[in-house]
Structure formats: C-alpha cells, structure tokens
Amino acid sequence: GAVVSQHPSWVICKSGTSVKIECRSLDFQATTMFWYRQFPKQSLMLMATSNEGSKATYEQGVEKDKFLINHASLTLSTLTVTSAHPEDSSFYICSAPGTGLFSNQPQHFGDGTRLSIL
Amino acid sequence: GDSVTQMEGPVTLSEEAFLTINCTYTATGYPSLFWYVQYPGEGLQLLLKATKADDKGSNKGFEATYRKETTSFHLEKGSVQVSDSAVYFCALSDSNNAGNMLTFGGGTRLMVKP
Numbered sequence: 001g002a003v004v005s006q007h008p009s010w011v012i013c014k015s016g017t018s019v020k021i022e023c024r025s026l027d028f029q030a031t032t033m034f035w036y037r038q039f040p041k042q043s044l045m046l047m048a049t050s051n052e053g054s055k056a057t058y059e060q061g062v063e064k065d066k067f068l069i070n071h072a073s074l075t076l077s078t079l080t081v082t083s084a085h086p087e088d089s090s091f092y093i094c095s096a097p098g099t100g101l102f103s104n105q106p107q108h109f110g111d112g113t114r115l116s117i118l
Numbered sequence: 119g120d121s122v123t124q125m126e127g128p129v130t131l132s133e134e135a136f137l138t139i140n141c142t143y144t145a146t147g148y149p150s151l152f153w154y155v156q157y158p159g160e161g162l163q164l165l166l167k168a169t170k171a172d173d174k175g176s177n178k179g180f181e182a183t184y185r186k187e188t189t190s191f192h193l194e195k196g197s198v199q200v201s202d203s204a205v206y207f208c209a210l211s212d213s214n215n216a217g218n219m220l221t222f223g224g225g226t227r228l229m230v231k232p
Contacts, residue, residue: 043207043223105152106219112161
C-alpha cells in the first residue's frame with residue numbers, strides 16, 4: 001500500500017484562490033520531503049526541499065512567496081499555492097525519503113495533485 | 119553534475135512485442151539506478167533498481183542491468199501488455215548527494231495497442 005499520502009488529488013478553483021496541498025508519510029517519519037512540479041508530458045521538476053523545524057530550501061527560479069511550504073511535523077508537509085493563476089496549473093507531486101523498513105528506495109512518492117486554475 | 123538521458127517517446131508497440139527503453143547517465147560518485155513508472159493521473163512507483171555495477175533489477179517482467187562500462191541502465195521487457203502503457207522514468211541517486219536526492223530522465227511514454 002501507499003506509504004506517502006497526498007491530498008487532494010484534484011483541485012479546480014478560480015484565479016486568485018490559495019490552494020493547500022498536504023503530503024503525509026504513513027508509518028514512518030520524514031524530516032525531509034520533496035515537492036515536484038510536472039508539466040504535461042514532461043519530467044518532474046524539483047521545486048523545493050521541505051525541512052521539519054526549519055525553512056524550506058527552494059530551487060533556483062521557484063518563487064518562495066508563491067509556493068509556501070510548511071513542514072509542520074515529522075509526518076506532514078504542506079505546499080500552499082498562494083493567489084493561484086492559470087499558469088500555476090500543473091501536476092504537483094510530493095515525496096519522502098524512506099527510513100527504517102521503508103529505506104529500500106531513496107524516495108516514496110505521493111499520487112500527485114492535479115491543480116487546475118480557471 | 120549528474121544527469122540522466124533516456125530515449126524520447128512516445129514508444130508505440132503492439133501487445134506481446136519486445137520493449138527496450140534506453141537510459142544513459144553521468145554521475146560524479148557511485149550512483150544507484152532506478153526505473154519508475156507513472157500511470158495516468160498518478161504519482162511515481164518504483165519499478166526496479168540496481169545499486170552497483172552488473173546488478174540486474176527485475177520486477178513484473180521488466181529487467182534492467184547496471185552497465186558501468188557504458189553508463190547505461192536500459193529497461194527491457196520480453197512481451198508487453200496493454201496494462202504496461204505508462205510513462206517510464208530512469209533516475210539515479212548519487213552517493214555524493216545527501217538526502218536521497220534523485221536525478222530524473224525526461225521520461226518515455228509507452229503506448230501498447232491490443
């Protein structure tokens with residue numbers, strides 16, 4: 001079964017709305033989580049690394065004020081797309097490095113969130 | 119820096135055809151190599167992996183062998199099914215990187231027709 005839960009799976013909202021996406025590690029703790037963005041028919045682009053108890057590390061070109069990341073606990077990271085506009089429409093995927101019994105692969109991925117801004 | 123290059127898609131095959139998706143890499147350390155599969159509307163699932171040279175990863179009929187001499191990790195399957203239609207990503211995790219960072223290839227879309 002899934003070891004990383006991402007919610008919601010699909011969001012449709014009006015321009016100017018802020019949207020929060022949650023990423024939870026199930027059955028293991030994750031001091032680090034990753035947020036990716038995927039454009040249609042393209043590969044994953046790392047947006048930021050979420051760190052529990054400290055600020056997120058953003059990749060070059062990613063707007064920190066647009067994509068707010070909060071790593072509230074050892075099992076939860078959230079990505080908030082603030083004042084979303086149509087160009088923010090995309091597929092967002094989170095992942096968490098596995099630990100303990102889940103260390104068989106470097107990252108476990110959520111099922112993604114499709115964000116559509118009208 | 120690290121990079122992964124895989125053949126562009128889409129790859130269109132008939133059911134029961136042989137599949138090869140090429141993947142080559144460059145890395146500064148001693149990478150582990152992975153193939154991930156993404157079904158429509160979903161996240162990535164680990165398909166197989168190899169952690170050192172000459173290792174062969176296999177799962178669900180798919181295989182890939184870690185070839186250090188050619189820096190390759192080609193994905194193969196002897197007889198594809200319609201249910202194999204998905205996007206396949208080759209990736210590496212470099213021992214020189216902290217935090218289990220992954221470097222992805224561009225992805226290859228596979229379409230299998232009945």
